[in-house]
Amino acid sequence: MQAKGHLLKLAAGALLLTGVCQTISAAEVEAFTGARVIDGTGRNAIEKATILVRNGRIEAIGANVKIPAGAQTIDVAGKTIIPGLINAHGHVSELADLGICARYGITTIFSLGGDNELALRDQTRAEQQAPGFTRARLFIAGPIPTSKTPEDGRKAV
Numbered sequence: 001m002q003a004k005g006h007l008l009k010l011a012a013g014a015l016l017l018t019g020v021c022q023t024i025s026a027a028e029v030e031a032f033t034g035a036r037v038i039d040g041t042g043r044n045a046i047e048k049a050t051i052l053v054r055n056g057r058i059e060a061i062g063a064n065v066k067i068p069a070g071a072q073t074i075d076v077a078g079k080t081i082i083p084g085l086i087n088a089h090g091h092v093s094e095l096a097d098l099g100i101c102a103r104y105g106i107t108t109i110f111s112l113g114g115d116n117e118l119a120l121r122d123q124t125r126a127e128q129q130a131p132g133f134t135r136a137r138l139f140i141a142g143p144i145p146t147s148k149t150p151e152d153g154r155k156a157v
Contacts, residue, residue, distance in 0.1 A: 029054050031067040034077030051081065056130075084108065087136075092117060098124070098135035108137045113144035 030053045037049040039061070050065040051058060067073060084107025092098065092111045098120075101109060111117055117140045128137045145156035 029059075029068055029071040031065075031071045031073045032076045032081070033067070033073055034075055034079075036080045037061055038080060038082045040083045045080075048077075049081075056133075086110070092120060092138060092140075095120060095123065095135065098138060101136040102134060106136050108139070110139045110141070112141045114140075117142075 032051040032053070033048075035049050035051065037046040037051065039046070046061065046063055049061055049063055050067060052060045052065055052067070052071070082105070085105050086108040087101065087106050088110050090101075090109040090111045091114045092109060093114045093116055098109065114120075117138075121138055121140050124135070124138055127133060145153060147153035147156050
């Protein structure tokens with residue numbers, strides 16, 4: 001898989017941990033090397049960082065992280081990696097919308113109304129917790145009330 005595809009998986013995880021490398025077995029480990037990492041805490045960026053990912057979850061990030069033997073290494077030099085972005089006011093009508101958002105770094109959408117949100121929520125609910133998820137996660141406010149009279153509006157709300 002190309003670095004772009006790997007970065008999408010990394011952004012989808014978006015759980016950034018900084019600090020010392022933990023003991024990690026080489027099985028199922030990816031090491032993203034050479035990136036500039038901004039962790040969103042206000043600390044300075046980590047230059048030439050290594051990010052270790054196991055089973056789709058970030059385990060360690062730092063400039064001095066040791067890569068276990070046998071880990072897959074992906075060179076992301078020249079890239080900047082940040083935590084996934086959250087769209088706190090979106091509208092989703094189809095699953096493709098969630099994939100497009102993920103490609104732009106938006107990993108979570110709080111949707112305030114769309115044509116198919118309840119069906120989309122039901123389709124994606126279980127898989128949203130799986131490692132390697134490649135779409136933005138969806139949280140919804142509920143259906144859009146479309147009432148013709150004040151009384152219908154009160155019932156809908």
